Amino acid sequence: MxxxxxxxxxxxxxxFASVDTDQLIPARFMKRSRSEGYGQYLLHDMRFDSEGKPISDFPLNAPQREGSEILVARRNFGAGSSREAAVYALVDYGFRCVIAPSFGDIFASNSVNNGLLPARVSEEDAEELLSLLENGHESVFVDLENCEIRVANHVFGFEIEPVWRTKLLNGWDDLDLTASYAADIARYVESDREQHPWLQQLPG
Structure with a gap:
């Protein structure tokens, strides 16, 4: 990763607040192979009308938003079911960071495991960020090392669970994180062997 x-x-x-996983990727598209990429189905029923035509005033359909890698939303983003495909859709579309005041717990965990940063900001900062974007600013700088977001001369702090921050900074999944403690695990195993020799497997 x-x-x-x-x-x-x-x-x-x-x-929007409470954008749930069924909105992020409607269930009917989850039968398709991930190899096709899920990006085209992201927010499908919000982006397109009943005839499959783009809804002109939907934010992601604006020409100036093409190629965006950062998404700013309101609270409770990613609520609903635990479908990891919701994260796949965001990542396959091109997003690497979602900024919001709060996230669905399972969604946030799935995001980190797929290299997508769920950056938590205050409600007030989310509203200011949305206002800046809607009033002409396009570029956002996200600094995970210092947990800061910058837009022009505006600076916002954000929060993320420390272990998630470590995983993202290093590009680690859960196995990589466990492997980073290999020396500690080895020391524990050796100590346990010395303290509890009767628990060790007898030679066959």
Whole structure:
């Protein structure tokens, strides 16, 4: 997985609260192979009308938002079911960071495991970020090392669980994280062997 340290990229506003995983990727598209890429189905029923035509005033359909890698939304982003495909859709679309005041717990965990940064900001900062994007600013700088977001001369702090931050900074999955403690594990095994020799397997 690609490490996430700093990212300067175009950002798209999504001024809605409680965007759930069924909205992020409707269940009917989950029968398709991941190898096709799920990006085209991201927010499908919000982006397109009943005839499959793009809804002109939906934020992600604006020409200036094409190629955005950062998404700014309101609270409770990724609520609902535990479907990891919701994260796949965001990642396959091109997003590397979602900024919001709060996230669905399972969604946030799935995000980190797929290299997507869920950056928690205050409600007030989320509203200011949305306002900046909607009033002409396009580029956002995200610094995971210092947990800061910058837009022009505006600086916002964000929060993320420390272990998630470590995984993203290093590009680690759960196995990589466990492997990083290999020396500690080896010391424990040796200590346990010395303290409890009767628990060790007898030679066959």
């Amino acid at each position: 690609k490490p996430f340290t700093k990212l300067e990229a175009k950002a798209a506003p999504l001024p």
